[in-house]
Amino acid sequence: MGVKQLTLVRVLAVLVVAFGLVYVGWRWTASVPWAAWFIAVPLLLAETYSFGESLLYALTMWNAKRRRPAPVAPAGRTVDVFIATYNEPLDMVLNTAIAARDMTYPHETFILDDGDRPEFRRAAELVGVGYITRGPEWEGRQRFAKAGNINNALFVTSGEFIAILDADQVPEARFLDRVLGYFDDEEIAFVQTPQQFWNVDPRDPLGSHADLFYGPIQQGKDGWGAAFFCGSNAVLRREALMALGLTRFSRAAQGRMRSALRAGRSRLTDLLSEMALRDPAGMPAVEDALAAMGRADAQYRTGEVLSEITWQLQKSFHQAVLTHDDVSAAVVSELDAVLELVEVARTDQALAIQPLDTSTITEDMATAMHLHAMGWSSAYHHEVLVHGVAPEDAGTMLTQRKRWAAGSMQVFFSDNPLFMRGLTLGQRLMYLGTMTSYLNGFAAVVYIAAPIVFLTVGIFPLKASALTFLLYFVPFFVCCQIFFQVAGRRSRGLWRGQQMSFALFPTWIAATVSGFAATFFGKHLAFSVTSKTKTQVGNDYRAVAPQLIVMGLLLIASAIGIYRCIVGEAPLAATVLTLVWVIIDFLLLGVVFGAARYRGPGAGVTDPNPPTEEATAALAIVEHESSAPRTTAAEL
Amino acid sequence: MSLLIPVTSPAFPLPRTALHYDLTVAGDLDATTMLGLRQEVAHAVQDHPAIVLLDVSAVSRITPSGVAGMLDLLRIARSAGGDFRVYGESRVLAGAHSALRLTTVIAVYPRRSDALEAAR
Numbered sequence: 001m002g003v004k005q006l007t008l009v010r011v012l013a014v015l016v017v018a019f020g021l022v023y024v025g026w027r028w029t030a031s032v033p034w035a036a037w038f039i040a041v042p043l044l045l046a047e048t049y050s051f052g053e054s055l056l057y058a059l060t061m062w063n064a065k066r067r068r069p070a071p072v073a074p075a076g077r078t079v080d081v082f083i084a085t086y087n088e089p090l091d092m093v094l095n096t097a098i099a100a101r102d103m104t105y106p107h108e109t110f111i112l113d114d115g116d117r118p119e120f121r122r123a124a125e126l127v128g129v130g131y132i133t134r135g136p137e138w139e140g141r142q143r144f145a146k147a148g149n150i151n152n153a154l155f156v157t158s159g160e161f162i163a164i165l166d167a168d169q170v171p172e173a174r175f176l177d178r179v180l181g182y183f184d185d186e187e188i189a190f191v192q193t194p195q196q197f198w199n200v201d202p203r204d205p206l207g208s209h210a211d212l213f214y215g216p217i218q219q220g221k222d223g224w225g226a227a228f229f230c231g232s233n234a235v236l237r238r239e240a241l242m243a244l245g246l247t248r249f250s251r252a253a254q255g256r257m258r259s260a261l262r263a264g265r266s267r268l269t270d271l272l273s274e275m276a277l278r279d280p281a282g283m284p285a286v287e288d289a290l291a292a293m294g295r296a297d298a299q300y301r302t303g304e305v306l307s308e309i310t311w312q313l314q315k316s317f318h319q320a321v322l323t324h325d326d327v328s329a330a331v332v333s334e335l336d337a338v339l340e341l342v343e344v345a346r347t348d349q350a351l352a353i354q355p356l357d358t359s360t361i362t363e364d365m366a367t368a369m370h371l372h373a374m375g376w377s378s379a380y381h382h383e384v385l386v387h388g389v390a391p392e393d394a395g396t397m398l399t400q401r402k403r404w405a406a407g408s409m410q411v412f413f414s415d416n417p418l419f420m421r422g423l424t425l426g427q428r429l430m431y432l433g434t435m436t437s438y439l440n441g442f443a444a445v446v447y448i449a450a451p452i453v454f455l456t457v458g459i460f461p462l463k464a465s466a467l468t469f470l471l472y473f474v475p476f477f478v479c480c481q482i483f484f485q486v487a488g489r490r491s492r493g494l495w496r497g498q499q500m501s502f503a504l505f506p507t508w509i510a511a512t513v514s515g516f517a518a519t520f521f522g523k524h525l526a527f528s529v530t531s532k533t534k535t536q537v538g539n540d541y542r543a544v545a546p547q548l549i550v551m552g553l554l555l556i557a558s559a560i561g562i563y564r565c566i567v568g569e570a571p572l573a574a575t576v577l578t579l580v581w582v583i584i585d586f587l588l589l590g591v592v593f594g595a596a597r598y599r600g601p602g603a604g605v606t607d608p609n610p611p612t613e614e615a616t617a618a619l620a621i622v623e624h625e626s627s628a629p630r631t632t633a634a635e636l
Numbered sequence: 637m638s639l640l641i642p643v644t645s646p647a648f649p650l651p652r653t654a655l656h657y658d659l660t661v662a663g664d665l666d667a668t669t670m671l672g673l674r675q676e677v678a679h680a681v682q683d684h685p686a687i688v689l690l691d692v693s694a695v696s697r698i699t700p701s702g703v704a705g706m707l708d709l710l711r712i713a714r715s716a717g718g719d720f721r722v723y724g725e726s727r728v729l730a731g732a733h734s735a736l737r738l739t740t741v742i743a744v745y746p747r748r749s750d751a752l753e754a755a756r
Contacts, residue, residue: 344742
């Protein structure tokens, strides 16, 4: 953002806040029909929330940072490039792997195959890149989806820097050269570059273009020292990640052991009670183990080194099992489970340390936030260096957005940036702005319900004349729109973004509920990998059924409202005002029609990185080798 | 994975004559060093529980990857019913442990004999 534009943005930001304060102040103090509180109060809260979001957006834009080009990447840095895959097709992964391999800065490339597919291993070998999959230590253990996949690779590689690419994100040859220079600053933990999708129709029915986010918003966050890590197209400093993992590990270790000792004792006490009836012969061993737990508890209270406590405990349990006869396998298994629960070295997991955050399905945002809280900084490099693939149908897009939103809300509830130690005020607000944007789903429901209530039963959620309302509202609304346009200048899809933010209200609400349930009720949040290939061939109106129902309700309500106005049951001004409101709702919700009908880009949109001859040849070899044994068997 | 099986002796989980492996690291204790150590520890405890002893007295620089790697070596050894012990006077390791608040999590013994005795 240039100086002139930034000045204009700041002037507009001040106007937005000023007009917003006047409007919201008026709404709270002079326009609430308290008799109709059931709709008036939700509307008031929704409007206050929207003003809060405008405020956070204005704050983001206030500090938009246009970085100078990074220093030239110095020679001699060691870089590992990770291509994370789970179920993407081989041709796609291979294309990315070859482009990654061919990046000019010296590095090593690895395919991180969480699908453990032999043909991927073979293809990696053919094109000369590394192949990493999970080892046996992960069997029966929590896998932590993509974060677990990358953490696993971190412990079997050694490059100073890690470039992370999703399977469909094809890098340009200069990618590393352009960003490695930032790491001259030893405080930089990661550099994020934009995500750009080539397979998007010019109309962008699914709102895939993220020019606003990977532009003014990231630049704004960068200005506040809070550029986000977005999971792909980024380079990270290994030691920053490891330091983060260690810090989290050591912070949690004491508390974890205290609660594990308590839980273990309770578990063994329960076991003893059960055994009194069904397995009395095994009781002495469990009693010995329980006594050992008591000693461990005492050691813990006196501040003994945790690894020593658990080692002593392991020895005591061994002895308890060995010095008593008739200890059943079930009891041994139970003792084993208690030991694992307590063991400070995390033998209950495949890795002792989890550098990338594993507590949420949006590991990128959580990791970045914790790194910032530790005092690391980050950079947003505003140059498209990687070209990826966006969802091509509404269902896949909604799944992807729900995962982002649910993960963000999970972090909001469990690791709220307002209360996290170490973040600056600016960083707190930047994270808060992104997380709370998903609460817009609830506001949208109110913005849909309020006109329906008035048009059908005549209860108006405002106590003011239409003219007074317009006098307060229009300056704020117009300023917001101008500010949005000016701040997002040169960004594609501004209107589409507004539509999506409103129309995907069922997704945002479902995601918020999921994030809440995961945090407070321990409900599992599944990491659904975004399909990189089309999963829907025809129209997908089912995916947007809630929006269609809501539009139907708005239509019916409008018809009733017009009738009531004609017969004199409803005031004209309020009815007209409300119908304009309905039209705006329709304009926003209307995006779902295009989304439901979308079947991918037309023939005019072509892949800028078509498969190379090398990729085609490797695929042919893999295919041939895979089919060869079957042919032989058939011939036999 | 069981911490109690295989059981090696009726008297001690690891008899005084249990196998132990000595490893030494000098210079940098970082991600690259850890790659080698990880393989050696995994190999040492592959068939039976064993005590792995790591001498860090000649370590001149340690990175977070080195510290994280050591904790993972502890996990690998203990997952197999064995143990991993670190010994040797190392100011850099002591500094790193202190900075990362790991002094109460994992012990570093002054001498090899202390480390071995504590494991038994």
